[in-house]
Amino acid sequence: MKDMEEKFPRALWVRLLIYLVVGHVFAAFVYLLFEVGAK
DSSP, rough: OOHHHHHHHHHHHHHHHHHHHHHHHHHHHHHHHHHHHHO
């Protein structure tokens, strides 16, 4: 596990996590938009 940390800097993991969270929030927003629009 130690060489994994050396290959992937901490900043990259943080950025990946932020992209995941933002992506999920955006997807949830779009889903809600369609759910409200369908009614």
